[in-house]
Amino acid sequence: MKPFRCMLGLVLGALCLGPVLAGGDNTPPAGFKALFNGKDLTGWKGKQPNWKVVDGVIVYDGKAGDLATDRKDFKNFILHVDWKIEKGGDSGIFPRGQAQVQIWDNKEGSGGLWNHGVKALKNADKKIGEWNHFEITVEKQYITVKLNGETVVEKTDKMFAKSKKAEGPIVLQHHGNPLWFKNIYIKELPE
Secondary structure (H helix, E strand, O other), rough: OHHHHHHHHHHHHHHHHHHHHHOOOOOOOOEEEEEEOOOOOEEEOOOOOOOEEOOOOOEEEOOOEEEOOOOOOOOOOOEEEEEEEEEEEEEEEEHHOOOOOEOOOOOOOOOEHHHHOOOOOOOOOOOOOEEEEEEEEEOEEEEEEHHHEEEEEEEOHHHOOOOOOOOOOOEEEOOOOOOEEEEEEEEOOEE
């Protein structure tokens, strides 16, 4: 009986320590760099106080302007972003500062490249008010979007093929709705 109790104690201890060992919010995974430090908007520019940090989360009140990285030369990368919206919300993320990867409360689902006629392959959004996770991969003129682990845009050149701009900032879009963002990480890829 004692070995079973000991094993049970080890398993329960590992389960409790798991989140601590994983790093928690705003701690980048191996190979990634945090674009948001969880404390303030260092490295970002936009209308303040409309964009502010509250309890480790970028909070937007829906009233004025986009929020963009100070750095403007992101080319090839994998971007991770956690986000949530309210009912009826509409926003997006602009990789390289160009046309949006859609975030919205819509039956078509988030992640599509709305301005380029590329709809999400499926609706992989979580319930309104829950955190969603994007993984956006940009390589040369191609973009792939995963939402909550599901591929919603397969490698396509519809967003960047006609663009002469091969680099730019990461932009969180203002669209007149309250928004929340955290865990914004980037891994730059070789050219």
